[in-house]
Amino acid sequence: MGTLTVEDAAFGYGDGTPVLSGVAVTVRPGEVLAVTGTSGAGKSTLLRAMAGLLAPRSGKISVDGAPLTGRDHAVSLGVVLIPQDNGLAAILTAAENISVAVIATGGSPADARRRTSESLDALGLSGQANQLIDELSGGQQQRTAVARGLALRGKIVLADEVTSELDAANRQRVLDLLRAEAARGATVVFATHDPEAAAACDRELHLTDGVVTWPRP
Numbered sequence: 001m002g003t004l005t006v007e008d009a010a011f012g013y014g015d016g017t018p019v020l021s022g023v024a025v026t027v028r029p030g031e032v033l034a035v036t037g038t039s040g041a042g043k044s045t046l047l048r049a050m051a052g053l054l055a056p057r058s059g060k061i062s063v064d065g066a067p068l069t070g071r072d073h074a075v076s077l078g079v080v081l082i083p084q085d086n087g088l089a090a091i092l093t094a095a096e097n098i099s100v101a102v103i104a105t106g107g108s109p110a111d112a113r114r115r116t117s118e119s120l121d122a123l124g125l126s127g128q129a130n131q132l133i134d135e136l137s138g139g140q141q142q143r144t145a146v147a148r149g150l151a152l153r154g155k156i157v158l159a160d161e162v163t164s165e166l167d168a169a170n171r172q173r174v175l176d177l178l179r180a181e182a183a184r185g186a187t188v189v190f191a192t193h194d195p196e197a198a199a200a201c202d203r204e205l206h207l208t209d210g211v212v213t214w215p216r217p
């Protein structure tokens with residue numbers, strides 16, 4: 001299971017005016033939902049809220065009917081966020097970034113070694129395993145962040161603009177891997193401003209100036 005539901009929700013930062021309002025969507029295991037919209041439309045805001053990092057001002061976000069109460073709760077439910085800024089620790093190697101995350105979410109050291117190696121291989125990064133993040137190119141860092149997200153085997157995988165720095169072959173590789181996540185039963189949400197990448201998803205939620213404009217309300 002891992003059905004993610006957003007019900008008539010509004011989101012904002014501090015006391016400012018809401019960044020998003022009236023958002024309603026349900027994503028089920030096995031599906032890949034694209035969240036699209038121009039820069040500043042609110043894609044990252046929605047994914048952060050789905051990850052439990054930002055509480056809705058009104059409405060609700062729930063997983064299998066249980067309202068999210070925060071990031072720790074979301075992690076305990078298997079919600080994995082691959083953030084837009086990659087969120088990697090610069091002082092660790094690519095492999096260490098992944099292994100630490102696997103162990104922090106309950107994996108054994110043996111699990112961590114195996115999943116780290118598998119996920120780096122899936123992203124074409126076996127040769128970069130022992131390089132520090134600072135020594136990697138922007139695209140390699142982005143692929144490392146995807147590898148870390150995949151190694152966590154989330155029930156819900158939230159991928160925020162994870163193809164923006166990739167060449168065509170690597171973009172396709174990441175899209176195929178997100179599709180494989182859905183095929184193993186994960187619920188996948190992919191924020192992108194790339195129409196071709198969105199077209200490869202099952203459904204699209206389009207945001208314009210803080211409201212959903214597709215599907216038409």
Ligand SMILES: Nc1ncnc2c1ncn2[C@@H]1O[C@H](COP(=O)(O)OP(=O)(O)OP(=O)(O)O)[C@@H](O)[C@H]1O
Pocket residue numbers: 013019037038039040041042043044045046084161193
């Ligand atoms: N931490 C924050 N504090 C205040 N406002 C914020 C914060 N983060 C984002 N915003 C505002 O929320 C709005 C939506 O931003 P968001 O990052 O969700 O958009 P986006 O669609 O992901 O954009 P991009 O494609 O450029 O990443 C913007 O107006 C932005 O300035």
